[in-house]
Amino acid sequence: MAVGKMAETLQTPLATDTAPSSSAQEKCDHSPDVSKLQDPEAATLEKSVSTEPLQPEPPFPEGGLQAWLVVFGAWAGLFAGLGITNTIAVFQSYISTHQLADYSESSIGWIFSLYTFLAFFCGIYIGPIFDKYGPRWLIAAGVVCVVAAQMLFSICTEYWHFILVFGVLNGTGCSLLFTPCLASVGHFFRERRGFATGIASAGGSIGGIVAPLMLNSLFSNPSLGWDWGIRIYGFLCLGLLSLALIFVRSRLPPKENASIHPDPKIFKQKPFLYTTIAVFLMEFALFIPIGYISSYARAQGFSESFSFYILTIMNAGSFFGRVLPGWYADRIGAFNTNTIATFLSIIACFVIWLPFGHTKPGIIVFATVIGIAGGTNISITPVCISRLCPTESYGRYYATCFSVVSIACLIGIPIGGSIISACDGDYWALIVFTGILYVLSFVMFLVAKSASVGWRLLAVY
Template identity: 50%
Template structure:
């Protein structure tokens, strides 16, 4: 703030004690005499950020816990898909089963179109409570599902809404406390989902033979009680609610070409991302013995272990070298690994080159897992560079509503490609790589629009 606003500066959130004084800050922000000067697009003066402190890091911890539950569920879909495809739903095609997980991912991102504006207007508490209840019921009821429509309602619908009502508040709340360090903080928070994707597949692989499917998923549900409680307690917003603000989505945000391109890029990233997450285990089970059944389930955990590092490290790097620069590098690695590692592995799997197939698949799981971590952690940060922070929730939710369309059609397309190839996965690998090529083009276009072609520019 300028020196003419000495009183406002004294009221800014410089530490945890001052950051809790929301009523004073709300008044300062709304009654500033210079509203409209240097405004960030909506006429409100840009707020200050604590950039740390106990309260801020507890919000990150709450987001980490919530994402570990919600995105832990999402990152375990490969294990769920491989099991129910060979047990409860063995009579259904890959494409039909894929619709269950597509509906789940579609709602997980698509329902955010309303969750984001509600967060901006009302704060996160009741949104996270509702999401936690839905997520807990989903995992506890999953064990008693036997019919197709059971899985569609419990996992697809209930689980989808639960994830949506946790994801958007968890990411948006972190943005209220960090600006210069937002990439690092968001990466840490979203890393919870990747860690859940490591723990839960390995846990289910160990528990299912011992206690059965029903009790294995219930034990996962008991762990969720702790994780979701921590999310409810610690996820909090800092900036005052937008008084009189609409909770309806607004198409006007797409008038900004850069924002529209980032949304398009995110669409292609998520269209490709959930294909390997869902099918890497099933693919590995059909490599003519190159990959053992036990290791096929462990590959998903390896993928998510790489993603855990990939969600934090790019965020930390992005704060130093540029958010779009880092995102572009990560997306390039996703495209290169899909076309250079997974595609050859799927082709060679038919020729019984077992050691080569195993090596390529492991390398792909590690590299793609690491590079794709930025899909979730850096995309919201890139969005934050193109919008006023008071509408961060709305912009993030709008982006992921468009993304949800890609996630809805991605898995059925992949299932249809597998069926068309007689069970071979080479078309799926090619499709995944091309999705990332399209996403890469979108993010590069935004960077060029903002700073031109200079390679050394930080953006």
């Protein structure tokens, strides 16, 4: 009942500021039309994004067996791909006390920063390739890279081994999975895109729940240990990625005359530029707790098992943050939902983590709240980007945004390690730094929304 009333409240100001026709409502939902009204360059810019005139989009299925099988395939692919991303704290905590015990936190952090950087940066070409050729061969290459990386990861002993195998090979493989899985869902849903994308991206949360529990059990088994623990996880990834290869497909025909090269001209669209900055700051902040929550728990004197479980708690919160807000975003708007989630992250950092994170109840509550907020950000951000472009160019827009965001992923964890080292192992400065990044991201999400619909804070967008 409260949800319905809130949705009605948010919809009322929009209705009074726009024409009552259905075509006007479509313009509110289709940001390229809005940007045309506010930016005279938008019409010229839109033509430069594609080598051929844009055609009216065919009706979206909004469901049906094929559409939901695509969601299932994307869920399985992101279970393996994002599951690895959501488990880097476990890997970092383990190798920092075993194989690479003589290396600093900052040095080890570069392994996982390189992974996240490539996982997003390579999309600058993968997105346009998806728009032109579809997802099948991209996912096939991703399966080979990710599974091979897991098998080689199990025998790594030297620093450069981890850099090449986990950082380069695994990062490239995951990049081949992310864009096709998420963009394919957008081909089948428009009105329910937030909900469908939330379900698909929830696979990453489930992977982040299963992997720490599974790996902790395997690592502690004397007959298995690290080597076979990683290999068994690799076989799990193989099975899941096979499902993605079978079921994920695109709906729109290949764009034979489209370019596979990135187009920086799309940054001339102010809503897209501001959204990219907001996502950059948000991901910069988000990967700090993802990368350091387990190490933080151990620094507070908690056991190694608890440090693994706290990551599981965070990913459990992320599951609910991906699915439920996806449904709600279809009603109050993707940008509104992302802004609320970012504000919740600010509260989590300054009200929970900073004063109470050293206690077991405090860190559990923080992990839950930041998981919910972060899960919302991860699942709703692709929906925000889809509001800024035609569906047939979504892969290009998504990949262009995250190629910039990848820089935050590259520097975030090492900078976090440097801050910890500068404070003699204390985490208070890292927590404040994370909170400030979220504040800046919150402001930029508001600016991005205002660039499309003006400063109408209650407008559904």
